[in-house]
Amino acid sequence: MSIPLTIEDYRRLAQRKVPRMFYQYADSGSWTESTYRANEDDFKKLLFRQRVAVNISERSLSTTMIGQEVAMPVALAPTGLTGMQHADGEILAARAAEEAGVPFTLSTMSICSIEDLAANTSRPFWFQLYVMRDRSFIEGLIDRAKAAGCSALVVTLDLQILGQRHNDVRNGLSTPPKFNFNSLVQIATRPSWAMRMLGTRRRGFGNVIGHAKGVSDLSSLSAWSAEQLDPTLTWDDIAWIKERWGGPLILKGIMDAEDARQAARTGADAIIVSNHGGRQLDGAPSSISVLSSIIEAVGRDIEVHLDGGIRSGQDVLKAIALGARGTYIGRPFLYGLGARGQAGVRHVLRIIENELDVSMALCGERQLSEVGRHNLTNPDVFQN
Numbered sequence: 001m002s003i004p005l006t007i008e009d010y011r012r013l014a015q016r017k018v019p020r021m022f023y024q025y026a027d028s029g030s031w032t033e034s035t036y037r038a039n040e041d042d043f044k045k046l047l048f049r050q051r052v053a054v055n056i057s058e059r060s061l062s063t064t065m066i067g068q069e070v071a072m073p074v075a076l077a078p079t080g081l082t083g084m085q086h087a088d089g090e091i092l093a094a095r096a097a098e099e100a101g102v103p104f105t106l107s108t109m110s111i112c113s114i115e116d117l118a119a120n121t122s123r124p125f126w127f128q129l130y131v132m133r134d135r136s137f138i139e140g141l142i143d144r145a146k147a148a149g150c151s152a153l154v155v156t157l158d159l160q161i162l163g164q165r166h167n168d169v170r171n172g173l174s175t176p177p178k179f180n181f182n183s184l185v186q187i188a189t190r191p192s193w194a195m196r197m198l199g200t201r202r203r204g205f206g207n208v209i210g211h212a213k214g215v216s217d218l219s220s221l222s223a224w225s226a227e228q229l230d231p232t233l234t235w236d237d238i239a240w241i242k243e244r245w246g247g248p249l250i251l252k253g254i255m256d257a258e259d260a261r262q263a264a265r266t267g268a269d270a271i272i273v274s275n276h277g278g279r280q281l282d283g284a285p286s287s288i289s290v291l292s293s294i295i296e297a298v299g300r301d302i303e304v305h306l307d308g309g310i311r312s313g314q315d316v317l318k319a320i321a322l323g324a325r326g327t328y329i330g331r332p333f334l335y336g337l338g339a340r341g342q343a344g345v346r347h348v349l350r351i352i353e354n355e356l357d358v359s360m361a362l363c364g365e366r367q368l369s370e371v372g373r374h375n376l377t378n379p380d381v382f383q384n
Contacts, residue, residue, distance in 0.1 A: 004339070014162045014338035017263075018193060019186035019324045022084045026334045030163035036278025038286040039309030044315045045286070046318045047325055047377045051364025058068030059366045065326040066152055066248045066269045066303060068295055072353055073368065074316055076345075077307055078128030078154060079329035083111025085338040087196035091120045093337055095365035096345035098123045100353070105154055106330075108141065114205025122139035124151035128252070130159060131237060132228040137212045142244050144211075154272070155238065156342075158253030160231045163280040199243070238266045249343045252307065255290055264301040270325070271298070278328055288319065288383040295323040311353025320368060321375045322333035354359035 004010045015023055017334035029036025061072040076097050083089040090112035097104035098121060103286055105126040106117055114127060127145040145153060167173075172180060178186075187194050196205065208224070209215055215224045242249050250271040251263045263271045271293050273282050295304050306319045307328035307348070316327050336344030360368065364373045373379040 004347065005351070007351065008338050009345060010294075010332070010335035013340075014335040015192060018085055018086040019183070019190050021168075021173045021183055022168040023166075023338065024171060025081060025173055026079065026085060026338075027331055028165060028167040029282060030165050030280060031282035033278060033282065035275055035282050035284050035286065035359045037186040039275070039278050039288070040311055041309075042286040042288050042382075043309055043315045043318055044128040044309075045381050046322075046379075047239060048314075048317075048344060048359065048363055049375055050362055050378045051064070054364040056364065056366055058359060059351075059361055061353065061360070061368050063368050065305070066250065067102065068103065068151060068248075069101075070103065072316070072356060073320060073324070073326045074105040074349070074352060075126070075326060075328050076333050077103055077328035078107035078126075078156070079330045079334060080107045080109035081111060082107065082334065082337070083200075084197075085334050086193070087200040088112065088202055088342050089332040089337050090117055093333055093345045094121045094125055094340035096333075096336075096342050096349065097125075098351040099346055102349065103152070108207055109205060110207060111202050112207065114141075114144050114150070116206055120138070124149045126150060126152040126154055126250075128154040128156060129241070130156055131230050131233050131241070132233075133214060133230045134228060139244060140211060141207065142241065142285075144207075146245070146247070150247075152239070152248040152250055152269075154250045154252050155241060156252045156273070156276075157233070158255075158276050158280050159229060160233050161229055163276070163282065165279060171348075187222060235262055237268060238242075238268070242267060250305070254294065255284060255287070257290075257293050260298045260302075260304075264298045268302060270303035270305055272305045272328065273305050273324075274328075277308055288315075288322070291319065291322050291324060292379070292382060299323060308384050310352075313352040313357070314323065314359045317359050317363070317371065318353060320371050320374070321373060322379060323373070 063073050090110050094104040103126050107128050108130040127150040133297050215221050215326050249268045250270045251268045253274050254260050254271045273287050303325045306324040310329050315323040332348050333345050336348035365371050
């Protein structure tokens with residue numbers, strides 16, 4: 001294959017290089033996958049307002065997210081099992097993010113541990129927290145993130161129970177992954193992936209094993225995982241987390257204006273409009289379609305970011321035009337990682353940066369801070 005030019009090119013390449021069970025873990029949604037598809041498709045409904053004869057010779061994409069300087073308003077989203085897309089995946093993706101000048105967010109359910117990532121990177125990263133029943137384990141995770149110098153805590157709110165993901169069920173994917181004849185065939189047909197995995201010691205869940213009570217190895221992790229998602233999570237728990245953490249706090253999984261107002265009242269620094277990539281409540285609206293209503297409800301009280309469906313720099317520009325202060329990519333960087341490791345993630349970020357820069361220029365803007373609803377011909381397309 002020639003050098004990839006788009007995120008879709010990287011998706012096809014990753015599909016050929018990563019075992020199906022891990023590729024589909026990243027690239028599928030729940031139930032009928034209608035929300036998963038809508039996340040991407042709804043960006044196409046927004047149209048740019050093209051401008052000409054404007055001096056666009058000097059341009060800048062730099063901005064801030066929760067007060068931290070970023071080269072462009074894009075962060076790498078927290079994704080579980082990143083280290084199963086490519087050996088040492090979290091470390092490689094974080095290094096690529098460092099090179100690009102954007103934040104990397106480590107998932108609670110990462111393969112690499114907080115401490116391991118901190119030891120193998122040179123800039124602070126963000127840490128994403130799932131709230132488990134075992135509150136002592138959560139306290140430990142927060143304290144470990146502080147000790148590692150993490151510069152923001154991202155609390156995911158929309159995983160109190162697990163949405164049914166049919167591809168994961170069909171592939172027998174569990175925590176930890178269970179290998180059978182079907183999965184072993186998948187691995188045997190991906191020899192480069194297999195050789196890299198054999199060459200690393202990072203094949204467990206580094207944030208959990210040896211830290212959660214009673215979880216000393218992969219076999220004991222399964223029973224622990226099955227009972228730890230916490231359906232009792234409430235806003236009171238966010239207040240407790242905020243006090244224990246004491247640093248910049250981001251709340252992920254907001255899809256409703258009422259929830260957004262409640263989130264703003266917690267004193268968090270930002271919220272992420274997100275439906276978990278269409279992996280939880282199928283039949284929910286796309287993230288981009290509710291962004292404007294949430295910004296209208298709380299935009300003066302809290303920073304609003306967007307996650308879900310971004311496949312290009314043009315999608316980033318559309319989100320910023322509607323008022324988002326930052327965006328997140330999950331699947332795009334996983335495609336790059338699965339296809340070409342750290343170099344693939346870095347190239348994905350370059351593709352997005354270039355598409356964002358060129359599109360902004362063709363809209364007649366030189367500074368990202370000047371981009372707004374006026375850059376779209378139909379900014380109200382999602383309003384009822």
